[in-house]
Amino acid sequence: MTKRRVVVTGLGTVSPIGNDVKTMWDNLIAGEVGIGPVTKVNPDEFPTKLAAELKDFDPANYMDKKEARRMDLFTQYAVAASKMALDDAKLEITDEIADRTGVWIGSGIGGMTTYEEQFRKFLDKGQRRVSPFFVPMMIPDMASGQVSITFGAKGINSCTVTACASGTNSIGDAFKVIERGDADIMITGGAESPINNMAFAGFSSMKAMTTNEDPNTASRPFDKNRDGFIMGEGAGILILETLESAEKRGAPIYAEITGYGSTGDAHHITAPAPDGEGAARAMQQALNDAEMEGTSVDYINAHGTSTEYNDKFETMAVKTIFKDHAYKLGMSSTKSMTGHLLGAAGGLEAIISILSIKHNIMPPTTNYETPDEDCDLDYVINSPRETEVNVAMSNSLGFGGHNASLIFKKY
Incomplete structure (x- = not known):
């Protein structure tokens, strides 16, 4: 088909x-x-x-x-x-x-x-x-x-x-x-x-x-x-x-949506799977759906809840999928400014991901002060970054072990 x-x-x-x-x-x-x-x-x-x-x-x-x-x-x-x-x-x-x-x-x-x-x-x-x-x-x-x-x-x-x-x-x-x-x-x-x-x-x-x-x-x-x-x-x-x-x-076109991944942890009602295994599979599914290599992704709008295990395991999941490129792409959690909108978070963060492509700006993770050795990626800290953004991924993770990732690309 x-x-x-x-x-x-x-x-x-x-x-x-x-x-x-x-x-x-x-x-x-x-x-x-x-x-x-x-x-x-x-x-x-x-x-x-x-x-x-x-x-x-x-x-x-x-x-x-x-x-x-x-x-x-x-x-x-x-x-x-x-x-x-x-x-x-x-x-x-x-x-x-x-x-x-x-x-x-x-x-x-x-x-x-x-x-x-x-x-x-x-x-x-x-x-x-x-x-x-x-x-x-x-x-x-x-x-x-x-x-x-x-x-x-x-x-x-x-x-x-x-x-x-x-x-x-x-x-x-x-x-x-x-x-x-x-x-x-x-x-x-x-x-x-x-x-x-x-x-x-x-x-x-x-x-x-x-x-x-x-x-x-x-x-x-x-x-x-x-x-x-x-x-x-x-x-x-x-x-x-x-x-x-x-x-x-003749409608305005912000971006093209090309990839979607959705997985289950089958692990725990509230805690994420160890090492972010389920989140990693969702990201890989989205890349496969988009027929895209991980090196094509410029920016990730992370789930990034500001909780101990989510941020650590999401970081591990990104490393699992993107390997060396995990340290080269920009990543941020806009929940540092918006708070966590629970079921609405993915809608708002998809919009933010699309606008990062439109404006070639990665929004910041604000309020960041003390580095964590378990969270060592490029989190676009405290100030926005103007740079070419052709492909953006948006991640959401939910209680019950639900993991979902979307990929948008410049049209």
Whole structure:
């Protein structure tokens, strides 16, 4: 079967460092940290005092207020980012293309804030006070469902739930839908709004989040003194379409997506496989899918959570696959500025990887101070690097042993 070429024609995001793509990118390159004191939970009740929250997000700028009230925040974020991506792609979903336009948006935990709010109502006031919209607001596929309804996309409509790999897996799955001919256009990415009491309690109990109270050093991927991640929220959405469709429309083309790898560790529910074995296989799968040698990759946007084992084992995985070239390519974790958007991380970081190609700039890993002998690659430390970027890889790794890698290249 001949593979159809797939390109990226639109980008949209709401993120802790900007509620549109240009603002997000400008702040990223400036090294702006979107982390601050958490406001959505009482910090006195948790060992972690910080989060990467959205600022000044108003759903009325993107959708009807009445409809917004029937959506959890993660779905609002997905609709907002999808609207911006469609506008960016100059794409109107008409009756002529609706059946061939699909949606595939992932979320790691869906509407947990809605679940928490409605469960409290149930305990305090009984069953009759639970909202009839509770279930459709909570389930993770509703971001994809609402985007389809809002914009009239009638093709395949799906949601990948693979914890922190959800956004990356969704983009890869959408890429394959187009490549094999089941759709011509896909709205894809990830969305998450996890900053609530139960999520904070769960991750705190696991000791997965940092207890550092300084926003400017709390998320420090690959640094020897890293001690956990910072929870973030938002959405990152891409418009993928066939090269033929994009050329026919005269659409802007940011990059071509050429490779996707997805593997399972079969090891542990939260800890990565020793030496990053599963992540290494995902990266190799993506290279094989792209029919590309590892020496072609210029930049890796790492999963880089600022946790002890992730950063160490991801570094080992890169060495396993790229060998000597591992020390020659640039690598960074933008979670140092955005925090960890969980299921939306892969959507936002795919956008960042694509923009690194467009602008020939590798964004930095900020907050890095103390080298770690186990993390000895070129992490583009503290300042962006202007250099030719023709090929970028984006990695995401999730609880349950999910590993996903995407490859984008200059068109």
